[in-house]
Amino acid sequence: MSLTDKPTSKTLHSKSRWWFIGVITVLILAVVFILLRDYLSEEDFKPSGEEQMPAIKVIVSNGCGYEDLASTYAQYIGTKNIEVIKLSDTPKPIYDKSIIVARTPDEEDLKRLQAMTGIQRHTMALMDDPEAPFTIILGRDYQEFIKKK
Incomplete structure (x- = not known):
């Protein structure tokens, strides 16, 4: 052919x-x-349950006096479902242990915040109209709550 x-x-x-x-x-x-x-x-x-929930608003406060600690920690928790609305320093750097200060009686959000940050210690200081429902005060033990990648 x-x-x-x-x-x-x-x-x-x-x-x-x-x-x-x-x-x-x-x-x-x-x-x-x-x-x-x-x-x-x-x-x-x-999305998992946490991603469907609204972000928890917090104030991050440096309670131990280490330079730029609040902003460093705010960047770290920025990857979680937490919205940092303000950074501050405590009047005196006397905190050895990190603590969550709850400004509202919302137990569910407190549990969520504890799970996301690893900080279990908390106290209630209720206010009528707080800037944020929670304040995270970072103590000298802050490294326990910042996981290395």
């Missing part, structure tokens, strides 16, 4: 069969991909 001859019907039939098999394979793969994508997006990529 030369290059100018027309192909025989048997060759055309063979090529069309492979073309048909290729198209069917691509369609099956597309359907499987779509089904898996929908299944995985609904179940595996759902």
Whole structure:
């Protein structure tokens, strides 16, 4: 058979069969991909419970006098569901232990904040209209609550 001859019907039939098999394979793969994508997006990529909750607003206060501690810690907890609205220093750097000061009686948010920060020590100092529901006072033990990456 030369290059100018027309192909025989048997060759055309063979090529069309492979073309048909290729198209069917691509369609099956597309359907499987779509089904898996929908299944995985609904179940595996759902945000966890904490990500669905509103961010907890806090004031971060340096209670031990180490330079730039409040801003360093605020950057660290910025990756969590915590919104730092203010940085401050305590009047006297006398805190050996870090503590959470709750300004509202919200036990659920207190538990969430304790879980996210690792700081379990807390006290209640309720106010009518606080700047933030919680103040985190960092003591000399602050390194226990900043995990190294």
